[in-house]
Amino acid sequence: MTLSIDTLLAGPRGRRLCLEVLRLVPDGPEARDAAWAVSWAAQALDENSGRMVSIAGDAASFTEPEVSPAEAAAALARVPIPELSEAFLFTALSLAVDLATYWQPPFGEDVLAATEDLRPVLERVASAVAGAPVIEWWGSGVELDTQAMVRWENSPASTRSPEELSAQWRNEQVAEETSFARQIGDVRLSGSWWSTPSFALPRSTRARGTAGPVGLTLVEDSWGWTSARVRPIAAPDGDVIEIDGPESWAALCRRHPFPVTASRRNVWGWATGREGMWVQPDWAAVAGEAAGVHLSVNGYLSTAGRVIDLGDLGASTVAGWGPDETFWFSPVEHSAPEQEWVRDGDTWTRA
Template sequence: MEPDIEQLLNGPRGRRLCLELAMEMDQDIRIAVFHLGYNLDPGAGRSRVLLTMNPSGEVPPPPPEPTVDELAALIRSLDFRSITDELVQHALQRAVDTARYWQEPDGEDVLAAAPEIKNALCHVAEGVLGTSAAESWTLEAEVRQWSIDWRSAGDPAPLAGNPRQKLAEWARNQRSGEVRAAWERPADIRANVGGEWWSIPHNLMQSTGQIPQGLSLVEDSLGWENATAIPVAGTGRILEIESAEVWIELCRMFPLEVTASRRHDWFRTTGRHGRWVIPDWERASSRWDAVHLPINGYLHLAGRALDVDPVEGTASVIAGWNPDTTFWLNDVVRESGEPRQHWHRPHNQDEWQLAAGG
């Protein structure tokens, strides 16, 4: 499915990408987003504090705050003739970095969803979708991919195996966890409790299509500075999560109720109060060998409340799934035998570097 402007801006991560790109291109936009985002952030004044000082050490009077309309005008005035793939890639990385499904969206995500700003971001989305960087966002899973081991070359580990056993264990844990959460968690949807919030089993073999891009597009990263990229080859029946309809149909075919275990976290991140389901991946493995979330699917689907059955009041969320990542449900993928690559990221830097001889 080719991405379009409306589709991109319907997704929280797609909107954030466009806002991050606008900030990359104009310092006045960055300053305006900083102030407006702070005011809209649920942690303003608590977990997120704004401090200003002048050289004398005195607190200066606050500068006039920009308005939403002023920011929208700045965004609409951007000239995208100088846009580069590097700028788009960095904005994509920031959109992934700032994803969070266990608490309220941050102020910048709230700002990007405001009608005036979302309308202005149409101008940015048009520029983004005209770049060569965006052409790769619809790529399907290929036979040859990369599995990432977040350790140095001197500390190797075998590839994840036994998917059938892991899926059976995962399904048992999900069902028992749902029963336990129904008994133990408070009825108040706004209660400060949380738990498992992702919608895919993370103990499965997973792979990505592009390196080093796959090293940087990681949600809820632990700040790894070393990685081994392992060439793998896999084939079979691969489902592409390229649209909401594909995910919804998967949830309808193989529903797994997760209301009690997810409802507090997913209420915070989506604002929706109701029943929740995810795919029962153990049963889905009878039909599919793997599932792949292309970058375009990630940008317009991740973090949204997707209506599965309006009559029964059920919805679902794609959460904790990095863009361009394939999860292998059956034992159909192997290390290809090609050389492994060893990557390192210097401390407090964004760029990954291929190690000598790696």
């Protein structure tokens, strides 16, 4: 899928990317005013806003400013679009990814970014992002020659075959749906929120020069890891299914539907505001037709967290994936020794 203004702003993560571009503008009067306005406008829209605590002074005399989405939009409109270098856009992308949540209502900033008031402001950013030459790889398919797996800190590597893991995934999903169906009336009950294949399967992303695999940085709701083991792999032979937008995800769900209404009804309802039947792909069935499945960056930005209508089947969403991530249903071979990587601030380097 080619990234356009409409496809970028149709997805919650695409909108958040555009908002983060403006929030990353170097400090100045316009940036400070916009940061203040966005913060208070988002606070009013956030269902999980928490409580304001006063460190000093008279808390009783403090009144939270009332900032409307229109006022936040006006402040953001005065912020100039910065030079969209590859490093700058990658930072904005990593923020949009890290702030993804699918087990609770969206953050106030995400609600704000979806308002009609912010649409014109984000359109000018989306136009600049879509036209930036440095994002050409965001729309590409899996890059077979540069794949690498990431193993966080001391997490053990799986020793089970992909075939076993896919079969186990289906059995666990059936059991989970059966268990949650017994408690269908509990509107507070949380559950699994991801729509991925088994996390124990081999997973990889492309490596980009000295920065290492993008999977080191593009992680949803990251846990703040400071070390990782990276293993270059030789991609297995066979077809790789490409998820490059909502249409390809919908086609996969229709071809191999797996109902997950019982387990996802609350978490995806909170995240999207939609009630009804939910479906995701039957990954054990998908494993029978392909060696892997890849989610491009463009596919992620336009699809992750978005309600994807499936007609009589209900709806689906992409949750729990990292941009450019490939899940492999076939065994992978290591092509080089495992490497140790460490993080200093926001930068990963090979130890």
